[in-house]
Amino acid sequence: MTTEAARNSHPIYFIGAFATGGLLTFMVHFNGELAHYGNPLFSSWTAHGTGIFAAVILLLLVHRRRRPTVGKAPNAPWWAYFGGISGAATVILTSTAVNSPLGLSGTLALGLAGQVAFSVAADSWGLFGLPKRRPDMRDIVALGLVVTGGALIILFGRGGA
Template sequence: MTTEAASSSNPAHFIAAFGTGGLLTLMVHFNGELAHYGNALFASWTAHGTGTVAAIILLLIFYRGRISNRVKASGAPLWAYLGGLSGAATVILTSTTVNSPLALSGTLALGLAGQVVFSVAADRWGLFGLPKRRPDVRDMAALGLVISGSALIILFGRGGV
């Protein structure tokens, strides 16, 4: 993102993204608690079952009268349906690692590092239909800071009160 694009962005987008990070932390914690009392597969099934019920209720509330006016959308590429598999794997893996010595902060730190590394790679090689973009010095600096911060959290973050 260029500096002029960042400065002209809507502040609500930044607030929403920050809030989403907080919700992600709660989700990982709750799924870890479910895995602690059951197992990681139970946590994944519960999370996705709850999400399915919530989605059905929201669809019934918001799209009750609009079903007949619907325009047929073009089909999504087949790889787009893999989001469900990666979501289930994410819940299973984070539910397992949050109950390990990594704890919540280590799990989220490594997850963030993995997201940044993968997103830089996706930009570089144009994965999933993204435009190809070479990482610049700022991208690499941000990547280094995220990885360094993750290492600090994991290596020196234990032993708190």
């Protein structure tokens, strides 16, 4: 996305992305609590089980009897089916990390740093069918700021080492 396109994006996209970050914080906290009283695998099974239940309820509520007249949707690439595996691993790892001295903020700070680093690499190498995009100085500076912010939270935040 170009800088101009980002500036002209509808505000709902930014609000939605910000709200997703808040929901992610709740999810990591709740899963960490489940892992504290059980174990990380139990936390992952519970999270995904309730997710399936919520998805089925949502599908039943929004299901329409009329089918769209559009042609058959294209098949998803084979690697798209591994999203569940990475989701389960994410729940297990964050449930473990949030119950460590990192706490919630340290876990999320390192998670954000990992997301940004992997996203820059995925853009750079054109992974998962993305168009190849060479990281520019802004990408590198943004990554450095996220990593620095994460380090500040972990090393000097309340309860830091």
